[in-house]
Amino acid sequence: MGEIYDMYGDTIYGILTKIVLEDGLAEDLLQETFLRVWTQRDKYDTSRGTLFTWMLNIARNLAIDVRRTATWKHRHENRTVDVSVGMEDAAELRTDSVDPDTIDVRDIVARLSADQRQVIDMAYFLGYSQSEIADELGIPLGTVKSRIRLAMNALRTYFGEAV
Amino acid sequence: MTRDEILQSGLLELYVAGALTPEEVTRVESWITSDSLIAAEVQRIAEAVEAVATTHRAPAPADMKLRILTQIDRVEDASAARITSESENRPTERRRTQRPAVRRWLVAAAFVIGFLPSIWFYVQWQQSTEQLTTTERALASEREARSTMARTAETIERTMARLSDTNVVRTPLRGTAAAPSSFAVVFYDRTTNDVFLDTKSLPALGSNEDYQLWALVDGKPVDLGTFDPAEGLDSAVVRQMRAVQGAGAFAVTIEPQGGRPTPTLERMVVLGVAS
Structure with missing residues (x-):
């Protein structure tokens, strides 16, 4: 453990x-x-x-x-979670505790479009369900699925290059 | 859905995210069980998520690990205690609770059986760690023994080469009346004045005693140093003593530890005249 x-x-x-x-x-x-x-x-x-x-x-x-x-x-009444802003903040905060192993990954993540990053963060790390993502972003459910699919594909392509 | 449609659907990605509805989860899990390619795809997605997740890393407080491990320990102890007290404190309800109790024991048994491999691996791991340590220690002492042997062999070789020099004269020292069975040999190089001593057989020393080698130069004893054959590396080999010029004879006496400026003649054990 x-x-x-x-x-x-x-x-x-x-x-x-x-x-x-x-x-x-x-x-x-x-x-x-x-x-x-x-x-x-x-x-x-x-x-x-x-x-x-x-x-x-x-x-x-x-x-x-x-x-x-x-x-x-x-x-947290007055604080809605703005995912993209959250990410920028996090990126800044992270610079002072950089783990060399993760630099490449961050570069790779940075290559995603803002839309793709947002949808990946919402689904994987912020715990939104697909319908919540659809509501939040004002897009149809089918688009949520395909956007996540494309984002993950892009990530894996970049990972493939990096390895 | 065909396999391609499933792969393209985006459902697998959402499945790993835990963002699907329960019905969709059931469907995806049936695909995973029936199609190894889909299972492999899910695995790859999970690996990509894991890699991306590291970008969100933030240092947790330093004591978190200890807090977590302590809490797990506490919970384990508590649940062990609960099982014990449950099984002890309900004799009157036995009939009614028999089935759940049986089930509980079955669960406990399954748990134990499930854990046996881990325990076995843990024990194996412990044992192999111990074995490794023992082996390492044995290897180290083996290595040390070998280097000691190598050093000894080198010293013997060097000494032998030195003693076979034509200038070196061999002088046997024979036992005196005080120690008739004693015997030693001095190798004396008259050109360099080097003296080597090979103690073949000398009487045992008392505690706080040393042997001391003497040379007679013009009838006067000259101290060539003390030695204890049982001591140190050179106990096995011919030892080099202090150099002396014009020695006519050599003798060994037993003296108080550290030696004396003049020999105690009553305690002379071997004596030989240099040729």
Whole structure:
């Protein structure tokens, strides 16, 4: 478990802070995520993604539940999550704690169009459902699917080049 | 849907994101089970997501790891305690709870069985780590022994080469009345004045005693140094003593530790006249 934490702890924490917007809350959720990973470890199915994506789903669902509470909504009344702005902020914040291993990935992500980045972040890291993405962006469901598909394809092409 | 349609649909990407409706999830999972190509595609999408996720990394507080591991420990202890107390505290309800209890035990058994491989691997891993340490230690001492041997062999070779020099004269030192079975050999180079001593057999030393080699020069004893054959690397080889010019005879006495400026004649053990 310690090793898994070393590998994924900071990444999951980063994503949690982005969803719940509070460090303290993100810490609690990180703890809860790892506890669930531990107690539900027999539910992890290797054919349905990587260990990381399984953990990410657990973390994201916990974070979404928190965001749906009245207390959270009350505290963040005036703050709607602007995904693209969130990303820029995050990009700036990240520069002082750059992990050399992730530089390439960030370059690659930067090559996506703003639309594609937004949709990937919303779906994978901010926990929007496809209909929520459609609502939020004012696009049809079919477009959500194809845009995510194209974005992931583009990413994988770039990854292919980078490797 | 054909395989291509599935791959193009964007559903697999949303599946990895956990953004599908429950019905869609069921459909995607049936595809994954029945089509290995689709399963592989899901795996690749997950790997790409994992790579992209690292861009969101932010350092969690340093004590998070400890907090998490401690909490997991606590929860494990608590659930172990709960299982014990549940199984102990309900004798009166036994009949009613029998089935759930059986189920609980089955779950526990399944859990244990499920964990056996992990335990087995863990034990194997521990053992191989131990073995590795032992092997490493053995190797290190083997290496040390070899280098000691190499050093000894080198010293012997050098000494032998030195002793076979034509200028070197071999002088046997025979046991005195005090120690008749004692025997040693001095190799004396009259051109360089070097003295080598080979202690074949000398009486045992008491504690706080040393052997001391003497040369007689013009009838006067000259100290050539103390030695203890049991000590150090050169116990196996001929040792080089202090050089002396014009030695007429050599003798070994037993002296208090560190030696004395003049020999104790009563404790002379071997003596030989230089030829």
